[in-house]
Amino acid sequence: MKRLNVEEHYLLLIDKERPFGSNGTWTETWTWEVFIASSGEEYMGKAVCENRDVKIPWIDLKDDNISDEMIRICKNHMNKY
Secondary structure, rough: OOEEEOOOOOOOEEEEEEEEEEEEEEEEEEEEEEEEEEEEEEEEEEEEEEEHHHEEEEEEEEOOOOHHHHHHHHHEEEEEE
């Protein structure tokens, strides 16, 4: 059995721009609730965007900067929609 403690829990707002015909772009803001858990040198993260019913399940984080890694993961997930 392994136990990881949630060490960070924060709200992340990410803007996504889309073309809006000949009127320029339209910006929508995604609101992510982010959780970071760790045990020693092991880190895992998950994110939930409730207003869009989108969830990123717990995933191993490998980068030196785990916050930047979670931002990239959320942005990549947003591109699917």
